[in-house]
Amino acid sequence: MVRPTDIRVPDYFHKVVDCQWACPAHTPVPEYIRLIAAGRYADAYLVNWKSNVFPGVLGRTCDRPCEPACRRGRVEENNGESPEPVAICRLKRVAADNKGDITARLPRAGKPNGKRIACVGAGPASLTVARDLAPLGYQVTVFDGEAKAGGFIRTQIPRFRLPESVIDEETGYILGLGVEFRSGERIDSLKQLLTQGYDAIFVGCGAPRGRDLDLPGRQDCAANIHIGIDWLASVSFGHVDTIGRRVIVLGGGNTAMDCCRSARRLGGAEVKVLVRSGFDEMKASPWEKEDAQHEGIPILDYHVPKAYLHENGRLTAMQFERVRAERDAKGRRQLVPTGEPDVIVPCDDVLVAVGQENAFPWIERDSGIAFDEWGMPVVDKVTFQSSLPQVFFGGDAAFGPKNIIWAVAHGHDAAVSIDKLLNGEDVHERPPPMVTLLSQKMGIHEWSYDNEVSPDDRYKVPWAPSETTLANIKVEVELGFDAATALKETQRCLNCDVQTVFTDKACIECDACVDICPMDCISFTPNDEEPALRTRLTAPALNLAQDLYVSGALKTGRVMVKDEDVCLHCSLCAERCPTGAWDMHKYLIEMTHAGPGCRSKGACREAA
Numbered sequence: 001m002v003r004p005t006d007i008r009v010p011d012y013f014h015k016v017v018d019c020q021w022a023c024p025a026h027t028p029v030p031e032y033i034r035l036i037a038a039g040r041y042a043d044a045y046l047v048n049w050k051s052n053v054f055p056g057v058l059g060r061t062c063d064r065p066c067e068p069a070c071r072r073g074r075v076e077e078n079n080g081e082s083p084e085p086v087a088i089c090r091l092k093r094v095a096a097d098n099k100g101d102i103t104a105r106l107p108r109a110g111k112p113n114g115k116r117i118a119c120v121g122a123g124p125a126s127l128t129v130a131r132d133l134a135p136l137g138y139q140v141t142v143f144d145g146e147a148k149a150g151g152f153i154r155t156q157i158p159r160f161r162l163p164e165s166v167i168d169e170e171t172g173y174i175l176g177l178g179v180e181f182r183s184g185e186r187i188d189s190l191k192q193l194l195t196q197g198y199d200a201i202f203v204g205c206g207a208p209r210g211r212d213l214d215l216p217g218r219q220d221c222a223a224n225i226h227i228g229i230d231w232l233a234s235v236s237f238g239h240v241d242t243i244g245r246r247v248i249v250l251g252g253g254n255t256a257m258d259c260c261r262s263a264r265r266l267g268g269a270e271v272k273v274l275v276r277s278g279f280d281e282m283k284a285s286p287w288e289k290e291d292a293q294h295e296g297i298p299i300l301d302y303h304v305p306k307a308y309l310h311e312n313g314r315l316t317a318m319q320f321e322r323v324r325a326e327r328d329a330k331g332r333r334q335l336v337p338t339g340e341p342d343v344i345v346p347c348d349d350v351l352v353a354v355g356q357e358n359a360f361p362w363i364e365r366d367s368g369i370a371f372d373e374w375g376m377p378v379v380d381k382v383t384f385q386s387s388l389p390q391v392f393f394g395g396d397a398a399f400g401p402k403n404i405i406w407a408v409a410h411g412h413d414a415a416v417s418i419d420k421l422l423n424g425e426d427v428h429e430r431p432p433p434m435v436t437l438l439s440q441k442m443g444i445h446e447w448s449y450d451n452e453v454s455p456d457d458r459y460k461v462p463w464a465p466s467e468t469t470l471a472n473i474k475v476e477v478e479l480g481f482d483a484a485t486a487l488k489e490t491q492r493c494l495n496c497d498v499q500t501v502f503t504d505k506a507c508i509e510c511d512a513c514v515d516i517c518p519m520d521c522i523s524f525t526p527n528d529e530e531p532a533l534r535t536r537l538t539a540p541a542l543n544l545a546q547d548l549y550v551s552g553a554l555k556t557g558r559v560m561v562k563d564e565d566v567c568l569h570c571s572l573c574a575e576r577c578p579t580g581a582w583d584m585h586k587y588l589i590e591m592t593h594a595g596p597g598c599r600s601k602g603a604c605r606e607a608a
Contacts, residue, residue: 001527002559004552007501010435013587015546016564017497019088022069024409026433026591027051029066029088030497034449036095037490039483042102044095049106051591052092053128053174053408054153056166059093060478061157063254063285063403071494075519075566076455084458086492087481094486096166109178110137115422118143118198120187123151124404125395126204127174128411132594133418134177141198142179145186149175152206152396153404155233156255158262159474190363190391200390200418203377204411207356207396213250217308221315225308228259228353235262235473244348247271248318250305251353252282257289259351260297265473272345274303274318276335278325291477295470303343304335308350317346356401376400383427384414392417412593419594431598433589440498440584447584449498451571454491495569499587502560504551506581509558513573513582514538521563522573524554537561 007013015021019029027048035044048055067073070085115138119126122144130140148154149171153162175181187193193201210227212218218225224244228251234240247268249260252275263271273292275282279301282289289299303320310316320343323335358376363369370378370387377386379393386393394410396402417427440447462479463469469477481489514522520539527533533548534541541548541563551560574582592598 002530002533002548002550004504004559005547005549007437007499007549010433010589012547013437013497013499014433014589016499016567017587017589018069018071018546019066019086019496020589022065023052024065024406025052025412026409026589027066028497028588028590030493030495031588032095033086033088033091033490033493034495036091037450037487041095041098042100042105045099045102046105048092048095049102049173050593052405053131053411054124054170054404055092056096056170057153057162058404059089059091059096060162060166061153062089062092062405064089065405071496071566072492075494075568087458087461087489090461090478090481091486091489093480094483097480098483103173103176106173107135107177110135112139113137115139115199116197117141117200117202117418118193118196119202119204120193121151121203121205121395121397122146122149122171122181122183123204123206123395123407124153125397125407125411125414126151126202127171128408129202129204129394129415129418130179131174131177132412132415134174134179136419136595138422140179141182142175143182143185143187145184147183149181149183151204152229155236156229156258158232158235158258160261160265160469160477161258163474163476188362190367190369194367194388194391198390199422200392202411202414202418203386203391203393203397204395204407205397207358207401209357209359210255210352211355211357213305213352213354215305215307217310217315220313221308221310224315224348225350225352228255228351229356231351232258232262235266240266242267245269246347247349247351248345248347249273249351249353251275251355252277252284252299253353253355254284254288255356256351256353257284257292259353260292261295262473263349263351264295264297265470268349271297273297273299274305274320274345275299275301276304276323278302281325295466302335302338306342309344315347315350317344318350319344356396358397358400360397380428382413382430383417384410385417385421385427389421412591415594416592416598419598423599425599429600431592433591434597435590436588437499437501437585438588439501440586447498447571447574449495449584449586450491451495451498451569451584452491453494453568453570454488456488456492458492459485459489497587498569498571499585500549500562500567500569500571500573501583501585502549502551502562503581503583504554504560506579507551507554507560508579508581509554509556510578512576512578516572516576518570518572519566519568521565521567523561523563524558525561526557527553527559533561537563539563539566541565 032044032047067085073085210229307319395407523537543565549562
């Protein structure tokens with residue numbers, strides 16, 4: 001028999017808020033969307049700023065793990081097409097663009113506690129550590145070889161996607177917390193850094209080296225073969241402002257998409273992306289591929305590069321083998337030649353964007369840091385602590401290339417570990433989140449939130465004219481939602497953090513909630529083992545990743561079972577219930593960051 005659901009367990013309702021659960025930094029998405037709907041942009045921005053630290057940056061560039069998880073994509077019909085989630089990422093940008101001056105509401109540098117922290121690299125992970133620790137009184141010093149903070153946010157994301165003013169603003173908020181930024185100072189020896197009296201060191205230097213593709217002809221025409229991330233950095237700093245007319249981009253990730261779109265703006269009239277795998281298997285986000293194709297850049301899949309072709313040292317073309325995907329007898333996928341003639345693609349320049357890798361030449365192998373067989377530091381996946389207790393890693397430097405939001409999440413967790421370590425606590429003892437569960441009832445059948453389910457399709461973000469954006473690499477392509485469109489998009493949110501809470505003792509088993517539920521997700525049935533119970537509901541609960549909400553025994557011996565997977569949070573069950581057995585409770589979960597709240601011996605939690 002399935003035991004009654006204990007809704008006091010923080011993760012139960014957290015898992016129901018699919019978007020927040022999927023976000024590595026666990027940003028309370030429905031909460032800030034409601035604030036945007038109310039025109040409270042500064043409040044929405046600060047909710048984001050606490051969790052994801054870079055709302056303006058991420059509102060333009062996030063990989064959006066929250067959106068595929070959005071319940072909207074599972075519960076609505078869209079004329080036979082795949083339903084679209086709420087534009088969570090672009091709503092984040094709305095808050096950033098319309099917040100006004102929020103500097104007076106940011107924390108200040110804390111009273112010095114005598115502890116010194118060094119952060120290697122000024123990317124998102126290091127800056128998150130600084131943002132969390134500086135208000136607590138830690139003296140944080142951030143080292144970076146570049147003149148400005150931001151790391152790969154600044155060097156690898158083109159200005160037509162992310163204006164430099166946004167980077168300056170949001171890195172400035174963190175440096176303004178009393179953080180010392182040592183620009184132009186690249187750390188070249190960990191052993192030397194360890195002698196400088198820092199109580200803890202955080203390594204957030206990213207994955208700074210792009211992979212090369214050493215094929216026949218590589219050395220003969222090296223001048224026109226460029227490593228993608230290095231080339232993007234050169235473009236960002238103004239060292240490169242032109243490229244050949246015919247450009248090949250190798251690779252299927254987001255870096256390749258940035259390379260091809262940048263090349264298009266720097267004189268590449270014929271830009272092509274060629275990938276080994278199938279189009280659907282590319283690592284690039286779907287919208288990144290769509291944006292490239294929208295700008296007239298073809299993506300040719302199942303082309304395996306074989307050689308760089310040249311004449312007298314001048315690159316002229318690349319040679320590719322055509323392949324197809326097959327599965328062997330054990331079901332393993334492999335690429336096999338089609339037998340077609342090789343494809344020759346003329347080109348003047350090649351941008352190699354086939355992946356990134358970590359490079360730690362500055363960490364001496366006798367420094368006490370253990371490395372694995374792949375040359376990566378051995379890092380605890382929970383605490384981000386290395387084999388040297390006072391040295392922590394995060395972001396791409398910890399587990400290889402991911403994205404900004406993962407780097408932020410790593411930074412928060414590492415900051416918790418550093419704070420606990422320097423307060424004499426066990427870093428493996430992780431702090432619980434802060435949770436509130438409040439009834440939204442304002443009358444017998446009225447609620448303090450807008451519970452109407454909007455039938456609208458997802459709204460499109462407008463673009464600047466292509467003749468303008470393709471002519472200038474610094475002109476931002478996406479214009480963002482205006483206030484009116486943003487309001488319409490907010491209404492598509494299902495308020496998944498406003499939970500249907502059931503009190504079994506008040507239920508008279510009239511089945512009114514079953515009758516009115518538009519998704520058939522409520523059932524009254526004899527209890528059973530979960531696999532059998534899932535099949536006996538009004539509508540079978542097929543998503544095993546999401547729990548069932550099961551009540552205690554009712555007067556008839558049956559139990560109430562609700563399938564959380566497809567619930568609209570529309571409150572019709574609560575409105576219809578004659579006894580108030582159903583109620584709508586807003587569930588707000590905030591991850592506890594570094595500070596008194598993360599310490600087992602602390603008497604209070606972090607304030608803000």
